[in-house]
Amino acid sequence: MKISRNFVYTLVVISLLVSAMANRTSADETVDNQADIAHLVSQLDFDAYKRDIEVLAGFGDREQGTQSYEKAAQWLAHRLSAAGYTVEYHEYRYWFLFPRANMYVTKIGTTSPDQMYIVSAHLDGRGGGGAADDDASGVAVVLEAALALAPEQIATDKSIRFVFWNSEESGADGSRAYMIERAGKRGEEHPRGSGRYPEPDWLGMIQHDMLLFDHGLPPRKMQIAEADLDIEYQADSDFSSDSKALAEAFLKGNQVYSTDYPAEIGDNMAKTDSWRFENMTAAISIRENRRMDEIGEGSNPHWHEPSDVPQTYSDADYRLGFNALQMTLGTIAELAGLQIVQPPEHDAEE
Numbered sequence: 495m496k497i498s499r500n501f502v503y504t505l506v507v508i509s510l511l512v513s514a515m516a517n518r519t520s521a522d523e524t525v526d527n528q529a530d531i532a533h534l535v536s537q538l539d540f541d542a543y544k545r546d547i548e549v550l551a552g553f554g555d556r557e558q559g560t561q562s563y564e565k566a567a568q569w570l571a572h573r574l575s576a577a578g579y580t581v582e583y584h585e586y587r588y589w590f591l592f593p594r595a596n597m598y599v600t601k602i603g604t605t606s607p608d609q610m611y612i613v614s615a616h617l618d619g620r621g622g623g624g625a626a627d628d629d630a631s632g633v634a635v636v637l638e639a640a641l642a643l644a645p646e647q648i649a650t651d652k653s654i655r656f657v658f659w660n661s662e663e664s665g666a667d668g669s670r671a672y673m674i675e676r677a678g679k680r681g682e683e684h685p686r687g688s689g690r691y692p693e694p695d696w697l698g699m700i701q702h703d704m705l706l707f708d709h710g711l712p713p714r715k716m717q718i719a720e721a722d723l724d725i726e727y728q729a730d731s732d733f734s735s736d737s738k739a740l741a742e743a744f745l746k747g748n749q750v751y752s753t754d755y756p757a758e759i760g761d762n763m764a765k766t767d768s769w770r771f772e773n774m775t776a777a778i779s780i781r782e783n784r785r786m787d788e789i790g791e792g793s794n795p796h797w798h799e800p801s802d803v804p805q806t807y808s809d810a811d812y813r814l815g816f817n818a819l820q821m822t823l824g825t826i827a828e829l830a831g832l833q834i835v836q837p838p839e840h841d842a843e844e
């Protein structure tokens with residue numbers, strides 16, 4: 495199964511590249527764009543994804559308000575600013591008292607800077623270990639996707655905001671504060687006439703939370719042969735049809751861009767930051783298993799335990815998270831309308 499998916503993926507990439515080359519001189523933008531996206535996804539580095547999780551978990555538990563959280567946030571901010579992003583903070587008070595902040599960077603859209611997709615994970619974690627799966631595995635997806643889209647020659651028509659939530663473990667309090675404060679500011683130009691949109695309108699919200707461990711239920715020793723990614727939306731929400739359509743776009747992205755693991759759609763998204771957006775915009779969560787009837791029923795024995803550390807997971811586990819990264823980068827690049835604005839140097843010499 496693994497070999498055949500790899501083989502199919504290779505064929506898709508080759509055929510896209512070949513057709514793009516054949517159409518170089520024609521005005522076939524769509525084909526060019528697909529080949530560029532496939533190339534971008536093919537450059538993702540499995541070891542870099544794994545190393546991010548090791549570093550984040552190495553700070554220890556990242557409970558909100560602790561030093562380990564602050565150190566992890568500083569490390570992330572440094573990685574993002576080194577890639578050229580302006581790091582911003584949404585400040586709020588937890589329980590009306592304790593100062594906290596969500597952190598984000600934005601890839602500003604070239605033709606629609608006033609509209610954005612939110613791609614997110616929660617930086618806080620608990621359990622007494624390193625919160626490697628919950629949720630360094632999601633943070634590393636958001637970080638690597640942001641870094642892949644950072645270079646100036648990569649443009650997107652629409653904006654993409656990469657958000658690292660705080661206070662998720664206490665009940666999605668960071669995303670709740672953001673949603674309440676920012677919902678009324680969507681699409682506003684500020685200052686007027688500046689062409690700047692501090693809070694672009696929301697096109698969709700994609701949350702990543704626990705991406706490594708699909709050992710079945712009850713859990714077995716190794717990643718199971720049927721392991722897959724679960725893309726969940728909430729059927730009982732105001733935006734259920736838009737959310738389902740967004741989930742379907744990601745499922746299709748999985749089929750094109752993920753090299754090893756398939757995905758499936760579930761309709762009971764719950765208990766993660768995307769939940770705060772389900773009645774405001776299209777909202778999905780991407781996970782190793784369904785939240786309610788799998789994770790909630792014991793599919794991951796390391797969840798919120800001291801054993802949620804990097805060495806608990808095998809490369810087969812890490813590869814599930816890496817497949818989520820491939821899916822998210824490829825799909826969001828399609829949805830936001832990726833364009834290469836400068837040809838690479840070796841093309842320019844021709």
Ligand SMILES: [Zn+2]
Nearest residue numbers: 628629703704
């Ligand atoms: Zn989580």
